[in-house]
Amino acid sequence: MAAFPSVDAILKAANGDWQAREPGVELEVVSRAMVDHHTAMVTSIATRSHLPDVIAIELSYLGRFAGSGALEDLSQPAYGARELSAQFVPFAVRQATTPQGALVALPADVAPGTLFYRLDRLEKSGADLGELTRSWESFVATGVRLKAETGAHLIAHARDLKDVIVRANMGPNEGTYVDHAGRVLVDSPRFHRAFELARQVRVQGLDARTTAWSSEWAEGLRRGTIATQMMGSWLAGHLCSWLAPTTAGLWRAAQLPDGVHCAWGGTFYAIPKEAKNKPLALELIKLMTLDPKRQLAAFKSEDSFPALLETYGDGFFEAPIAFLGGQRARLIWRDAAQAILPFSVHRLDPIATEIVDSALDDVLGEGVDIPTALGEAQRMLERRALRA
Amino acid sequence: MSIPLAPPRARGLPALSRAGAMLLVLVGAAIMLAPFYFMFVFATHARAEIFQLPPPLVFGRTLLDNIGILEAHIPFWRNLGWSLYVGVMSTALTLLVASIGGYAFAMYEFRFKNALFALVLGMMMLPSFLSMIPTFLIMDALGWIDQPRALYVPSAANAFGVFLMRQFIATSIPREIVEAARMDGCGEFRIYRSIVLPLLGPPLGVLGLIAFIASWNNFIGPLVVLRSSAMYTLPLALRSMQNPVNAEWGALMAGAAIATLPLMVAFALASRRLISGLTAGAIK
Amino acid sequence: MRRPSAGFRLAARLRIASAPYLFLSPFLLLFAVFGLVPLAFSVAMACMRWDPVEGFGSMRFVGAENFAFTLGDPWFWKSLYNTLWLSLAAGVPQHVVAIPLAYFLHRALARTRNAIVAAYFLPYITSTVAIAILASALFSTDYGLVNDAVRSLAALPGLGSLLPAEGVDWLGSSRAVKPTVAIVVFWRYVGFNTVLYLAALQAIPREIYEASEIDGAGAWMRFRFITLPLLRPTMLFGVTLSVIGGLQLFEEPFILTPDGRGGPSHAAMTTAMYMYRTAFEFNDFGSASAISWLLFAVVGILVFVAYRWLRPRGAEA
Numbered sequence: 004m005a006a007f008p009s010v011d012a013i014l015k016a017a018n019g020d021w022q023a024r025e026p027g028v029e030l031e032v033v034s035r036a037m038v039d040h041h042t043a044m045v046t047s048i049a050t051r052s053h054l055p056d057v058i059a060i061e062l063s064y065l066g067r068f069a070g071s072g073a074l075e076d077l078s079q080p081a082y083g084a085r086e087l088s089a090q091f092v093p094f095a096v097r098q099a100t101t102p103q104g105a106l107v108a109l110p111a112d113v114a115p116g117t118l119f120y121r122l123d124r125l126e127k128s129g130a131d132l133g134e135l136t137r138s139w140e141s142f143v144a145t146g147v148r149l150k151a152e153t154g155a156h157l158i159a160h161a162r163d164l165k166d167v168i169v170r171a172n173m174g175p176n177e178g179t180y181v182d183h184a185g186r187v188l189v190d191s192p193r194f195h196r197a198f199e200l201a202r203q204v205r206v207q208g209l210d211a212r213t214t215a216w217s218s219e220w221a222e223g224l225r226r227g228t229i230a231t232q233m234m235g236s237w238l239a240g241h242l243c244s245w246l247a248p249t250t251a252g253l254w255r256a257a258q259l260p261d262g263v264h265c266a267w268g269g270t271f272y273a274i275p276k277e278a279k280n281k282p283l284a285l286e287l288i289k290l291m292t293l294d295p296k297r298q299l300a301a302f303k304s305e306d307s308f309p310a311l312l313e314t315y316g317d318g319f320f321e322a323p324i325a326f327l328g329g330q331r332a333r334l335i336w337r338d339a340a341q342a343i344l345p346f347s348v349h350r351l352d353p354i355a356t357e358i359v360d361s362a363l364d365d366v367l368g369e370g371v372d373i374p375t376a377l378g379e380a381q382r383m384l385e386r387r388a389l390r391a
Numbered sequence: 392m393s394i395p396l397a398p399p400r401a402r403g404l405p406a407l408s409r410a411g412a413m414l415l416v417l418v419g420a421a422i423m424l425a426p427f428y429f430m431f432v433f434a435t436h437a438r439a440e441i442f443q444l445p446p447p448l449v450f451g452r453t454l455l456d457n458i459g460i461l462e463a464h465i466p467f468w469r470n471l472g473w474s475l476y477v478g479v480m481s482t483a484l485t486l487l488v489a490s491i492g493g494y495a496f497a498m499y500e501f502r503f504k505n506a507l508f509a510l511v512l513g514m515m516m517l518p519s520f521l522s523m524i525p526t527f528l529i530m531d532a533l534g535w536i537d538q539p540r541a542l543y544v545p546s547a548a549n550a551f552g553v554f555l556m557r558q559f560i561a562t563s564i565p566r567e568i569v570e571a572a573r574m575d576g577c578g579e580f581r582i583y584r585s586i587v588l589p590l591l592g593p594p595l596g597v598l599g600l601i602a603f604i605a606s607w608n609n610f611i612g613p614l615v616v617l618r619s620s621a622m623y624t625l626p627l628a629l630r631s632m633q634n635p636v637n638a639e640w641g642a643l644m645a646g647a648a649i650a651t652l653p654l655m656v657a658f659a660l661a662s663r664r665l666i667s668g669l670t671a672g673a674i675k
Numbered sequence: 676m677r678r679p680s681a682g683f684r685l686a687a688r689l690r691i692a693s694a695p696y697l698f699l700s701p702f703l704l705l706f707a708v709f710g711l712v713p714l715a716f717s718v719a720m721a722c723m724r725w726d727p728v729e730g731f732g733s734m735r736f737v738g739a740e741n742f743a744f745t746l747g748d749p750w751f752w753k754s755l756y757n758t759l760w761l762s763l764a765a766g767v768p769q770h771v772v773a774i775p776l777a778y779f780l781h782r783a784l785a786r787t788r789n790a791i792v793a794a795y796f797l798p799y800i801t802s803t804v805a806i807a808i809l810a811s812a813l814f815s816t817d818y819g820l821v822n823d824a825v826r827s828l829a830a831l832p833g834l835g836s837l838l839p840a841e842g843v844d845w846l847g848s849s850r851a852v853k854p855t856v857a858i859v860v861f862w863r864y865v866g867f868n869t870v871l872y873l874a875a876l877q878a879i880p881r882e883i884y885e886a887s888e889i890d891g892a893g894a895w896m897r898f899r900f901i902t903l904p905l906l907r908p909t910m911l912f913g914v915t916l917s918v919i920g921g922l923q924l925f926e927e928p929f930i931l932t933p934d935g936r937g938g939p940s941h942a943a944m945t946t947a948m949y950m951y952r953t954a955f956e957f958n959d960f961g962s963a964s965a966i967s968w969l970l971f972a973v974v975g976i977l978v979f980v981a982y983r984w985l986r987p988r989g990a991e992a
Binding site: 409412413416417419420421422423424426427429430433487488489491492494495496498499501504507510511512513514515522524525526529544545547548550551553554555558562563573578579580583593597604608626629644647648650651654655658659662 | 687690691692694695696698699701702703705706708709710712713714716717727776779780783789791792793794795796797798799800801802803805806809810812813862865866870871874877878908912916919960971975978
Binding site for chain 1: 724726727728729730731740744747749811812815816817844847848849933936939940941952955956957958
């Protein structure tokens with residue numbers, strides 16, 4: 004079993020149940036930092052050697068591994084996962100399915116995106132939640148009021164806004180950057196809108212210009228100079244335990260603005276074709292993904308939002324969250340998880356993300372105008388797409 | 392006939408500018424030390440305290456807790472042991488291979504000498520990550536995956552080491568010594584071992600230190616060839632704790648700080664050797 | 676000394692002739708297995724298209740296409756510019772500071788020398804995890820100590836007006852991130868070079884200096900006409916290392932920029948970083964190999980230039 008923090012903790016916690024099911028079979032978990040883990044998996048897959056029986060894969064890497072042909076198709080009769088797939092959150096199953104229809108992994112957890120906001124700042128600015136979330140334009144407009152009345156920034160970085168807007172409102176045959184026919188979509192209204200709003204945010208001083216997970220960002224959350232944060236639902240746990248415990252009770256959660264629903268990560272389990280103990284591997288995956296007890300245990304200890312629909316009726320979702328002032332936020336997140344739309348991944352996604360981010364840097368930092376920047380990005384990406 | 396001696400004069404610079412230079416050097420030393428100091432300070436604080444700005448400036452009280460967290464996540468002391476073992480083996484092998492190789496380049500004329508040396512230099516210029524996948528294949532073929540020898544054996548092919556030794560030998564050891572020994576009937580290897588090697592204190596010290604540090608901090612090599620966490624070396628083990636979202640920064644800092652201690656010992660040993668070796672070697 | 680017999684001389688000559696090959700054989704053997712094979716692999720790679728995740732069977736021969744693409748890639752040229760900029764900005768001060776520093780330590784201090792050298796050497800052995808966290812804390816735009824200092828200094832009259840009153844966005848602005856990385860690299864390696872020069876200085880026999888003092892040479896003249904020329908071989912060595920190290924610069928910009936992306940507008944992305952990302956994030960091993968060979972060519976040219984410039988005249992180096 005190869006995994007990364009904190010999936011390794013979840014797996015180790017499952018050992019008791021695993022021993023009950025398969026006595027005497029030892030569970031060996033090899034853990035690396037997340038990036039290192041995926042790099043090591045790439046090495047192993049490239050050489051088809053030293054592969055574990057089960058691989059944990061993070062959502063952002065799933066597309067790359069899914070298309071490699073190195074993972075077992077779990078929808079085959081031997082595994083019977085096709086029938087099981089209805090038990091999971093729909094988008095997660097779609098993500099793990101290749102265009103050819105093979106189901107290469109089963110979802111263990113998802114991270115529904117949510118909007119965390121400082122209730123005290125919002126109230127002081129005189130705006131209400133509806134204005135904040137009705138549309139992206141109203142979101143930015145509320146940001147102006149927040150800045151004027153409270154001095155707080157709307158968001159951590161303008162790029163975060165661009166990221167969310169770009170990932171939403173895709174057409175039926177579109178991926179994020181490239182459509183099914185291989186045409187590059189960067190110079191399109193969706194991107195123009197995202198860039199324009201990001202630019203407005205920067206020009207009006209509404210972003211704190213800090214990247215997530217930096218000390219400055221943490222400090223901004225603590226001091227209340229960052230008024231909202233869009234992220235996976237698990238952020239609440241971190242805010243509470245170490246990021247900003249003194250701000251307990253001041254935050255609330257809401258659905259993302261403009262009716263957008265997207266995922267901020269997710270963990271999947273797959274079986275490589277070279278695995279030695281495939282039946283046992285399947286049993287382990289079933290234990291981790293289909294057993295409500297394990298799903299809820301992971302939820303409670305590591306904040307891993309379950310992908311198993313059956314768990315959604317559990318009382319835990321109704322429980323108020325003290326950090327969020329007693330809000331029953333898990334109900335919001337449950338709705339969000341089920342409403343997330345799947346997105347198709349493309350080989351060029353990593354480089355496209357890089358190109359678009361660089362274009363945004365040029366717009367925000369160098370004052371390049373948006374049509375020029377996006378046109379340049381489009382050309383760069385097309386140049387690479389042609390090499391396919 | 393007596394040579395008039397010049398009157399004794401103050402060595403070097405007049406006192407004031409010397410004091411000024413001293414001050415500059417001390418300020419520089421403080422700047423060099425500062426991050427190091429902070430690493431140790433952070434090792435004694437809990438995670439939430441580290442992430443504050445401004446960060447804590449004096450030692451805290453959670454060092455033992457941090458070590459406990461460290462031990463709970465990874466087999467820390469075992470990983471430390473592996474790092475030590477691999478470091479020592481790597482250093483020893485590198486010193487052996489590089490010193491004798493550098494001697495060959497410095498003292499002999501032979502066909503292909505220039506071509507080989509160019510090859511050595513060229514090898515220094517290639518970055519290491521492209522060789523990740525072929526290295527994995529080779530280790531797999533040799534059956535060395537997950538074994539320490541997969542780390543220290545290749546490290547001995549240290550082009551920089553050969554370069555350094557050659558440089559030192561060529562500039563500091565006169566050929567006459569070797570010629571004289573040959574005349575006396577000494578075998579080539581004996582010349583190297585009994586005459587040249589004892590004079591190599593300083594570069595051996597420097598190279599040994601550098602090799603040890605490189606081996607200690609290496610994480611790409613272990614990432615490729617080590618598969619089970621019980622066999623990890625320290626950098627890999629510490630990185631495996633680095634969840635981008637939830638890292639136990641206090642424990643990580645404690646691990647990093649403890650990991651630096653053997654390097655400091657190595658440096659102390661090497662500099663003592665350097666000094667004693669240099670005073671002996673300066674006498675020509 | 677009696678003349679050895681002819682037979683003895685022949686045997687001796689054979690022994691001497693074979694000695695270098697024997698002595699080099701351990702190194703060459705290791706090098707052949709662990710150096711040449713990966714080298715050959717990467718040569719082959721440079722002419723292929725390969726996404727490693729798809730397995731070995733998916734490698735496709737594409738000739739010089741990877742090279743053509745890379746040479747036409749604006750990001751490659753940008754990374755090359757960044758790399759050269761950083762190499763110079765970090766490398767030149769390293770040597771310019773290390774030589775006088777080593778000289779001062781050598782001449783002026785005896786008791787405290789070891790402690791100070793140790794202090795300057797410490798950055799070299801500090802772990803990168805620690806450096807990354809500390810740099811982000813110290814250079815933080817809003818809360819960092821460096822900007823605190825800048826803001827205080829900017830309030831002073833005169834010189835203060837040259838400094839921006841709000842501090843500098845060290846790690847977040849495309850203009851400032853390069854100098855910041857250069858500072859960190861300088862900090863990390865200046866001690867290493869100091870140790871190198873110190874070792875070389877201590878190998879210079881005292882008699883030379885004493886003789887020149889008797890002849891009436893002043894401190895500066897001694898430094899310029901004795902020390903510097905004798906340090907030439909060491910300078911060649913040190914500069915060669917700095918050139919090679921500088922052009923392969925990866926670790927420091929990687930840890931200082933979020934996600935190792937090279938900062939805003941890729942201002943701090945070096946060629947080595949670009950190559951790493953091409954291989955492991957964009958999954959294009961072929962282009963990554965091509966980049967590495969192009970970089971190798973650049974390094975080779977520069978090392979050659981350094982060698983011509985600093986090659987000691989006269990005595991064999």
